[in-house]
Amino acid sequence: MDPRSFSDLAVFHRVAAAGSFTAAARSLGVTQSAVSQTVKRLEEELGIRLLSRSTRSLAPTAAGERLLATLVPVMAEVDAEIENLARLREQPGGRLRITCGKHAADTLVWPAFSRLMAAHPEIDGELSIENRHVDIVAERFDIGIRLREDLDMDMIAVPAGPPLRAVVVGAPQYLETRNPPRTPRDLSAHRCVGFRNAGGTLSPWSFEKDGNAESVRVSPSIVVNDGDALVGAACAGMGLAYMLEDLASAALRDGLLEEVLSDWCPRFPGYHAFYSSRRQPTRAFTLFLECLRQEAERKPHK
Numbered sequence: 001m002d003p004r005s006f007s008d009l010a011v012f013h014r015v016a017a018a019g020s021f022t023a024a025a026r027s028l029g030v031t032q033s034a035v036s037q038t039v040k041r042l043e044e045e046l047g048i049r050l051l052s053r054s055t056r057s058l059a060p061t062a063a064g065e066r067l068l069a070t071l072v073p074v075m076a077e078v079d080a081e082i083e084n085l086a087r088l089r090e091q092p093g094g095r096l097r098i099t100c101g102k103h104a105a106d107t108l109v110w111p112a113f114s115r116l117m118a119a120h121p122e123i124d125g126e127l128s129i130e131n132r133h134v135d136i137v138a139e140r141f142d143i144g145i146r147l148r149e150d151l152d153m154d155m156i157a158v159p160a161g162p163p164l165r166a167v168v169v170g171a172p173q174y175l176e177t178r179n180p181p182r183t184p185r186d187l188s189a190h191r192c193v194g195f196r197n198a199g200g201t202l203s204p205w206s207f208e209k210d211g212n213a214e215s216v217r218v219s220p221s222i223v224v225n226d227g228d229a230l231v232g233a234a235c236a237g238m239g240l241a242y243m244l245e246d247l248a249s250a251a252l253r254d255g256l257l258e259e260v261l262s263d264w265c266p267r268f269p270g271y272h273a274f275y276s277s278r279r280q281p282t283r284a285f286t287l288f289l290e291c292l293r294q295e296a297e298r299k300p301h302k
Contacts, residue, residue, distance in 0.1 A: 008042040012050060013071045015039055016060050094122040096284040099136060100145035103227060104271050105129045107246050108161045109145050112291035118283075123284050132198035137276050142285055145292075148272045152176040157279050160292045161270035165245045166206065168265065169257040180260045181240070184216045191239030194220030195230055206241040207264040214264075218242075232258075270296075 005119075005252040015024040015035060043050050050064035060068055096116075100109045109127065117125050128134075128141070136144045147164075148157055168181070174191075181187050184207045197201045202223065205216045222238050224230050227247050234241035234248075235256045251257040273289055275281065 008038050009071060011035060011038045012042055013075050015070055019058055025029045031278055069120045094282060094284055096143045096288060097126045098143050099128045099134045099141045101131045102129055103244060104145045107270060108292065108295055112295040113220055116288050120210040143273055143275050145271050145273055148269055153276050155274040157272040157274040161266040161296045164270045165264055166242060167245045167248055167259050168242050168261045169234050169248050169259050170240040170242055172258055174237040174239065184214050184264060187216055187218055191221045192218040193230060193233045193241040194218060194223040196223050196225045208266055209264045265297045
C-alpha cells in the first residue's frame with residue numbers, strides 16, 4: 001500500500017467520526033480545505049463516493065460504511081498500540097549495552113551501572129570492559145565511555161565524569177639517585193616505564209604549562225599494557241611512569257611513589273558518554289547518564 005493511502009484512510013476515518021470536515025481539520029491541526037481535498041483524492045483513487053455531503057449534514061455512503069467497518073477496529077488498535085509505545089518510552093525496560101575501558105569502569109562506570117541495575121531490574125544490562133577502540137555502531141553497543149579526544153566525528157558526546165589529571169611518578173629509591181626532572185625535556189635523562197595501548201602504540205606523555213602544550217615520546221626501558229603493572233613497575237624503582245592520578249593515588253598516599261613535574265600536569269576534561277547521532281536514546285540510556293552524573297558528583301574535585 002502507498003503510505004499516502006493509509007494517511008488518507010486515517011483522515012477519512014477522522015471525518016466520519018467527527019461528522020464534519022471542520023471538526024476533523026481542527027483535531028488534525030490542518031485546514032478544512034486540506035481535509036476535503038484528501039477525502040476527495042481517496043474517493044477518486046477508489047472510484048467510489050465514501051461520504052454523502054449536503055449543506056447541513058455529512059454521512060458515510062453504503063461504500064463508506066463498509067470501509068469504516070474495517071477501518072474502525074484497525075484504527076482503534078493502532079491508537080492503542082501508539083499509547084502503549086508512549087508508555088513504554090517512559091519505562092526503562094529493554095536491553096542496554098555499554099562499553100568502556102578498565103580505568104573508566106573502575107572509577108566511574110561500574111558504580112553507576114550497578115546502581116542502575118539494582119534500581120531497575122527490568123533492564124537487561126551488559127557492560128563490556130576492554131581498552132581497545134570499539135566501534136559501537138558495528139558492535140551494537142548503545143553507549144560508550146571514552147575520553148573526548150578518542151571519539152569519532154559522527155558521535156554525540158556528553159560529559160560523564162569529573163576532570164582527570166595525569167602525573168609523572170617515581171619511587172623514592174629511584175629519585176634519590178637522580179636529579180628529578182624540572183621540564184618534560186629532562187625526561188630523556190631518565191629511565192621510563194611506558195604503557196602500550198590496545199592498538200599497539202605507546203602512550204605519549206602530554207604536558208601543559210602557562211598555556212604551552214608539549215608532548216613527549218619517551219624511549220622506555222620497560223613497557224607494560226596494564227595499569228596495575230604500570231604502578232608496580234614504578235613502585236619497584238624501575239623508572240618514572242606517566243599515568244592517571246587515580247592509579248597512583250594510593251601509592252602516593254603511602255609514600256611508595258613521589259610526583260615530579262607537577263606544575264606541568266594540569267587537569268583536563270574527563271570521560272564522555274557517547275552514542276551514534278543516528279540512534280534515539282532510550283529511557284534506560286537516559287537513566288544511566290543520570291547515574292553517571294551522580295557518581296561524578298560524589299568524587300572530590302581537586
